[in-house]
Amino acid sequence: MELKRERIGVAKEVFNKEIIALKKTKEILGNTFFDICEEILKCKGKVIWIGMGKPGHIARKLAATMSSLGTPSFSLHPAEALHGDLGMISKDDIIIIISYSGESEEVVKILPIIKLIGAKIIALTGNPISTLAKNSNLVDIFPNFEEACHLGLAPTSSTTVALVYGDAISVVVSQEKKFNKNDFGKFHPAGALGKKLLYKVEDVMIKREETATVSQDASLKEGIVEMSKKGLSIVCAIANEKVYGILTDGDLRRLLEYNIDIYSKSFEEVMTKTPTVIYNDVLAIEALKILRDKNFTSMPVLDRNENYLGIVTLHSIIRTGIVPEVKE
Known part of the structure; x- marks a missing residue:
C-alpha cells in the first residue's frame, strides 16, 4: 500500500510540474505568438519543424497536426539536413526550430545554411541569449520551469510546452484560414471521420x-x-x-x-x-x-x-x- 501511494504521488507531481509549465507559458503568450501566426498565414511555401532528440519527436507530431489542419508542413531531422536534406528547404519556407537550450550542436550547424537559402527562422527556446535565438527572425522565449523528470534533466515539461504551443499555432492558423470539417475530411479520407464527411x-x-x-x-x-x-x-x-x-x-x-x-x-x-x-x-x-x-x-x-x-x-x-x- 505504501509503494502504491508513493508511485501515485510521484505521478501526480509529474502532472503538477507540467501543468505549472503550461500555465506559465500560457501567461506569456503575446505579440510574438501573434507575429508567428501572421508569418505562417502569409507563408507562400511550407512550414518546416525542426528539433533534435525529444524535441524532434515533437516536431514530427506538430508537422503532422499542422498538415492535417490545412497548412503544408513537414519535419526535418537536423542531422539528416547536414547530409543533403537541406535541399528540401526553399526561400519561401518558414523554419520553426524547437530547442529549449538553443545550443543543440546539430541545430546550430544548420542555421548558417538556412539563412543562406533565405528561409525565415522562428525559434522556440528557453534561452534568450542562445545561438539559436541570435540567428532567428522571430524568437519566443519559454519561461523558466522545472522539468518533471526526477533528475530535472530529461525533456518532459519543455517538450509538453512545445507540443501545446505548436498545437495552439496550428489551431489558430487553421481557424483563420477558415479550414472546415469538409476540408478536414479531404485530408483524412481513410478515417472514420473523413468517411462521414x-x-x-x-x-x-x-x-x-x-x-x-x-x-x-x-x-x-x-x-x-x-x-x-x-x-x-x-x-x-x-x-x-x-x-x-x-x-x-x-x-x-x-x-x-x-x-x-x-x-x-x-x-x-x-x-x-x-x-x-x-x-x-x-x-x-x-x-x-x-x-x-x-x-x-x-x-x-x-x-x-x-x-x-x-x-x-x-x-x-x-x-x-x-x-x-x-x-x-
Missing part, C-alpha cells in the same frame, strides 16, 4: 441491378421469391422508373403472424405505398441516422428526379467504416 449515399448504396425489384402488378409470391433470390431485406415495386411501393422482411413476418394467405395476395395489397426514401447525393451518415432513428435496415435510393437507383442498408453503410454515433 465525404461519403454520399451513392458511394455506399447497393445498385439497382443488384436489388430485389418487381413490377407493380406482381403477386406477393413473386415479391417473396425475388427478395429471397437477392438475399436482401427489401423488395421494391418499380413502375416507370419510380418506386411504386416496398415490402420488407419485417412486413412479411407480420403478414405471416396474421396468417395471411401469401399465395392469394397481390404485391400492391400489402406493400407500403409511401416508403421512406433517401436521395443519392445525401451524406451517407445522414442515411445512417434515418435508418437508426426509424429502426429500419434498408430504404430505397432515388435521384433528384425521383428515379429509382437502388437501396441503402445499415450493413452497406457500416461496412465502409462509417460507424453510428453512440447515443448517450
Whole structure:
C-alpha cells in the first residue's frame, strides 16, 4: 500500500510540474505568438519543424497536426539536413526550430545554411541569449520551469510546452484560414471521420441491378421469391422508373403472424405505398441516422428526379467504416 501511494504521488507531481509549465507559458503568450501566426498565414511555401532528440519527436507530431489542419508542413531531422536534406528547404519556407537550450550542436550547424537559402527562422527556446535565438527572425522565449523528470534533466515539461504551443499555432492558423470539417475530411479520407464527411449515399448504396425489384402488378409470391433470390431485406415495386411501393422482411413476418394467405395476395395489397426514401447525393451518415432513428435496415435510393437507383442498408453503410454515433 505504501509503494502504491508513493508511485501515485510521484505521478501526480509529474502532472503538477507540467501543468505549472503550461500555465506559465500560457501567461506569456503575446505579440510574438501573434507575429508567428501572421508569418505562417502569409507563408507562400511550407512550414518546416525542426528539433533534435525529444524535441524532434515533437516536431514530427506538430508537422503532422499542422498538415492535417490545412497548412503544408513537414519535419526535418537536423542531422539528416547536414547530409543533403537541406535541399528540401526553399526561400519561401518558414523554419520553426524547437530547442529549449538553443545550443543543440546539430541545430546550430544548420542555421548558417538556412539563412543562406533565405528561409525565415522562428525559434522556440528557453534561452534568450542562445545561438539559436541570435540567428532567428522571430524568437519566443519559454519561461523558466522545472522539468518533471526526477533528475530535472530529461525533456518532459519543455517538450509538453512545445507540443501545446505548436498545437495552439496550428489551431489558430487553421481557424483563420477558415479550414472546415469538409476540408478536414479531404485530408483524412481513410478515417472514420473523413468517411462521414465525404461519403454520399451513392458511394455506399447497393445498385439497382443488384436489388430485389418487381413490377407493380406482381403477386406477393413473386415479391417473396425475388427478395429471397437477392438475399436482401427489401423488395421494391418499380413502375416507370419510380418506386411504386416496398415490402420488407419485417412486413412479411407480420403478414405471416396474421396468417395471411401469401399465395392469394397481390404485391400492391400489402406493400407500403409511401416508403421512406433517401436521395443519392445525401451524406451517407445522414442515411445512417434515418435508418437508426426509424429502426429500419434498408430504404430505397432515388435521384433528384425521383428515379429509382437502388437501396441503402445499415450493413452497406457500416461496412465502409462509417460507424453510428453512440447515443448517450
